[in-house]
Amino acid sequence: MTKKVAYNVAVVGATGAVGEKIIEILERKKFPVNELKLLSSERSAGKKVSFNSKQITVEKATPESFEGVDIALFSAGGSVSKQLAPEAVKRGAVVIDNTSAFRMDENVPLVVPEVNEADIKQHNGIIANPNCSTIQMVTALKPIQDAFGLSRIIVSTYQAVSGAGTQASKELENQTRQYLDNQEMTTELLPVKGEEKHYPIAFNAIPQIDVFQENGYTFEEMKMINETKKIMHAPNISVAATCVRLPLFTSHAESVYVEVEKEGLTVTDLWKVLVGAEGVVLEDDPGSQLYPTPMSATNKEDVFVGRVRRDLDKGNGFHLWVVSDNLVKGAAWNTVQIADRLIQNNWL
């Protein structure tokens, strides 16, 4: 099979926070697009979106929308993916899905290109894009796993509201203004849309992202645990997660503790493997107060790592601070990367 020169691409959820970012990246990266189809729910259909200096009208997504589409990028929620992704595949498209709908399906590769690019080849029409907080963590940990082996991960997250969609960012802005103006805060959405209780996020920290599972963990925490094992091909690695929503608009940070298999390593050993790693930027110099923050990582494609230090008790334990833009590497850019590797490797 020879590569086409350009591809018909569909973006499902084109008016959402991730969809908008995907369109921006397709344009900026000069992705080989022949025709771009922008799809959404009925509510957003009719809106116009600019792409490569042309105005494209958003259409309501239906099974027939995918006729002639080569690559379909889904980020319109799990139920939309469950309903329409198989329809797109049936019509010959390869789907890259940003929701949790197919991530743990053993017939669906779950991919972070820097970590498990080769898994893309195994696809049966659908490739899943991992959860944002998982993507940045495995990108940072992959070079450590490769060089030294990884036996344990304990992560506490510092997550931005944009992971919960455009409305959540609006809610943070509104509540912040209300709080500063001594007004009562309007709490309608966070932590989870549609759930019974809502807590203010402005000047607060909410230890709940997504719904609770029977075991007391949230679904977000279980995503980090299960997806990490699948992407890293390491079912025996111990992973524990605590996920916390914070008053940040963009970029997630993570306090990550790891235990490596190799004994006697120093911080310099970890620096050496991180500094050359694909998709990773090391920003780590306590002497000059250099470390990444959510604000410094925003609108960038890389995963930034700082504060690498050895555990003071456990010889093979290390602590790291991992930051990345949750809408870019955590969603849109990882999706476009997968699409690009599909093409470059002739795996479409």
Add this chain to the structure above:
Amino acid sequence: MTKKVAYNVAVVGATGAVGEKIIEILERKKFPVNELKLLSSERSAGKKVSFNSKQITVEKATPESFEGVDIALFSAGGSVSKQLAPEAVKRGAVVIDNTSAFRMDENVPLVVPEVNEADIKQHNGIIANPNCSTIQMVTALKPIQDAFGLSRIIVSTYQAVSGAGTQASKELENQTRQYLDNQEMTTELLPVKGEEKHYPIAFNAIPQIDVFQENGYTFEEMKMINETKKIMHAPNISVAATCVRLPLFTSHAESVYVEVEKEGLTVTDLWKVLVGAEGVVLEDDPGSQLYPTPMSATNKEDVFVGRVRRDLDKGNGFHLWVVSDNLVKGAAWNTVQIADRLIQNNWL
């Protein structure tokens, strides 16, 4: 020795964030005050502060200020404590010091009344009040240590700006308004006053609290590590900390992982010891989205614990979410509690 009916009390740093809170609590708790002396730097001297419906003029703190003082509560920075606390002791006062000046001095008890009240008795004139993030963690963990033994603690903090003083709260407010108004943010203070680099805290997360040590940890992280071992009388416990400053005005939260010595425990076993513990309030019901947040803990004296769950891999590992008001239990209330126990036990 018989108890006096009322005591001459001095508050050093009376116009700071913690000093103001101490005065408020002395009044609200009807602490047996005979004369209240409010002391400060030259800059704040002359200000008037209300206490029990009287106006008290703040005076410049000098060695002579402590003549006739029974109990002196210091929270004006480490250098002030180092200079003036010995002068107060020389004049017969017992000092309760909120700074890090004497905390690790082996002749100075470091006290959280719910954890190690009896240590107060060993004082030689000075009793140290621990770091805010340490206080709430050891209060929550003490009942677990007593019931089951504790071998390991890994904590990641979510800390409010008021821990860095009134100016830091002002900086958060200013930057937040600037950001929402699309203006450039003024960064002058955080993460550490007087350090070379300053980062915005509004809508951001800064993984630096206090200055860096040679080992790559910050001084705040080392305080949590060393103070926890001293307060809990557990030099062999493994403690690791990552301390992060967030855009919260008040109350710190902590994601705490612990390993207990006893095997086979369930979440219910931990709930049972936490629910009856002094100074601890259990707010933990995932089914009804019940957990503490910094906002729900603000202006309260207790330490709130939620999200208790078993580690999915390590049988004796548990995760907790611990929240408390950093200015109340984390500083002022713990200080007044120590003063109260001094009196009640005739240890003055």
